Amino acid sequence: MVxxxxxxxxxxxxxxxxxxxxxxxxxxxAIEFAVFYLDMPNPVLITVFxxxxxxxxxxxxxxxxxxxxxxxxxxxxxxxxxxxAVAVSVALMAIxxxxxxxxxxxxxxxxxxxxx
Amino acid sequence: MVEQTTTGLNHRKMLMWLFLGSDCLFxxxxxxxxxxxxxxxxxxxxxxxxxxxxxxxxxxxxxxMSSMSMVLAYSAINxxxxxxxxxxxxxxxxxxxxxxxxxxxEFYEFxxxxxxxxxxxxxxxxxxxxxxxxxxxxxxxxPQTNLFGTTFFTLTGxxxxxxxxxVIWLLxxxxxxxxxxxxxxxxxxxxxALSVDLAALxxxxxxxxxxxxxxxxxxxxVGVT
Numbered sequence: 582m583v584x585x586x587x588x589x590x591x592x593x594x595x596x597x598x599x600x601x602x603x604x605x606x607x608x609x610x611a612i613e614f615a616v617f618y619l620d621m622p623n624p625v626l627i628t629v630f631x632x633x634x635x636x637x638x639x640x641x642x643x644x645x646x647x648x649x650x651x652x653x654x655x656x657x658x659x660x661x662x663x664x665x666a667v668a669v670s671v672a673l674m675a676i677x678x679x680x681x682x683x684x685x686x687x688x689x690x691x692x693x694x695x696x697x
Numbered sequence: 698m699v700e701q702t703t704t705g706l707n708h709r710k711m712l713m714w715l716f717l718g719s720d721c722l723f724x725x726x727x728x729x730x731x732x733x734x735x736x737x738x739x740x741x742x743x744x745x746x747x748x749x750x751x752x753x754x755x756x757x758x759x760x761x762m763s764s765m766s767m768v769l770a771y772s773a774i775n776x777x778x779x780x781x782x783x784x785x786x787x788x789x790x791x792x793x794x795x796x797x798x799x800x801x802x803e804f805y806e807f808x809x810x811x812x813x814x815x816x817x818x819x820x821x822x823x824x825x826x827x828x829x830x831x832x833x834x835x836x837x838x839x840p841q842t843n844l845f846g847t848t849f850f851t852l853t854g855x856x857x858x859x860x861x862x863x864v865i866w867l868l869x870x871x872x873x874x875x876x877x878x879x880x881x882x883x884x885x886x887x888x889x890a891l892s893v894d895l896a897a898l899x900x901x902x903x904x905x906x907x908x909x910x911x912x913x914x915x916x917x918x919v920g921v922t
Contacts, residue, residue: 596772603765607758613916614754623921630920634912637761638905645768645901652706655714662718666725673729 593650602644609637707888713895717902724906727855728913731848735918738843742836744918747807756799757911760860763792764904767867771897774890779874779882782893786871789900793864800857804850812836849914856910859903866896 613633616626643649648656700707770785811833816825824832840850870893874881885892 593772593775596769599765599768599772603762606761606764610754610758610761613912614750617750617916617920626920627917630912630916634908637908641764641901641905641908645764645904646898652704654704654706655711658711658714659718659721662715662721666721669722670725670729670732673726674733677733 593647594644598644602640606637606640609633707891709891709895710898713898717898720902720906724852724856724909727848727852728909731852731914734844734848738845740843742807742810742812742838742842743845744849744914746812746836747810747838748915748919749803749806750915750919752799752803753911753915756796756803757907759792759799760796760904760907763789763796764901766792767897767900771890771893774885774893777882777886782885783871783874786867786874790864790867790871793860793867793900797857797860797864800853800860807838807846810836810838852914853910856903856906859906863896863900863903866899870896 613630616629616633621629642659648659702708704711766785766788770782770789773779773781773785813831814834815831816822816829820826822832838846838849840847870885874885877884
């Protein structure tokens with residue numbers, strides 16, 4: 582058998598823990614639903630929705646997908662892909678935003694774009 | 698369990714994690730595309746016209762509960778309890794199929810959406826000519842309707858396809874557990890129930906993708922103006 586430094590596999594949680602996590606996930610979804618109907622400023626709404634979904638996301642990958650108990654290498658492989666996905670998404674949105682802002686300002690009759 | 702590999706980890710499980718990491722890029726690109734074109738549709742319907750947040754909240758709840766039943770199935774097979782394993786796995790399939798039912802209902806409703814239009818004086822619309830004050834007009838959403846339809850159906854359609862693959866995968870494991878006899882018990886419990894673990898990882902991944910879609914596409918999509 583080969584010993585692995587990144588290996589930290591311990592006993593997986595009990596069924597009771599899985600059910601507690603499920604209740605938490607259901608409660609967080611109910612909070613999301615309630616917040617949706619509250620009259621709040623857009624930045625607050627976006628922050629609350631993103632935070633709640635982040636907590637739900639973390640609960641599933643840590644407990645249900647066992648990343649909390651499995652090898653750190655698995656976490657690295659998955660989180661690496663996730664970080665890359667977020668970076669690509671942000672870059673794409675920034676590129677399109679910049680391009681559209683430029684196009685709209687050039688469409689203005691007094692713009693200095695010279696037909697660009 | 699420590700494997701006799703260079704990493705000390707099972708290669709099949711590593712491959713599954715690599716696949717899930719790459720699938721993050723797949724869905725990340727679709728979500729980014731949806732956000733890029735958000736608010737850019739020139740004609741309706743728009744998200745606030747067709748989305749029903751209560752219905753989608755229920756379908757989200759169903760998918761979250763399917764993740765719980767999946768992890769309980771995994772826990773049962775690890776304890777060698779085949780009966781509980783089958784019950785929880787079948788429950789997962791049923792909940793997954795229910796989620797797909799919700800999605801089919803939602804797509805059908807979107808495609809057949811109608812809006813109420815008030816009759817204007819001199820209107821030649823048959824309902825108005827007949828004396829009605831208002832009439833129903835087709836206001837359906839399909840992938841060809843506008844940018845919202847294209848990006849929304851592509852994103853949620855691919856997610857639905859992932860769920861469908863997951864349901865077929867889990868059903869095949871359930872069937873094998875019934876017809877495989879003692880060999881099935883041995884195969885399914887081998888290496889800390891690795892075969893079930895891989896299917897479970899895929900299933901939970903489908904769940905976390907939906908958690909993001911629900912927040913970004915539905916809640917922020919309609920709630921943030």
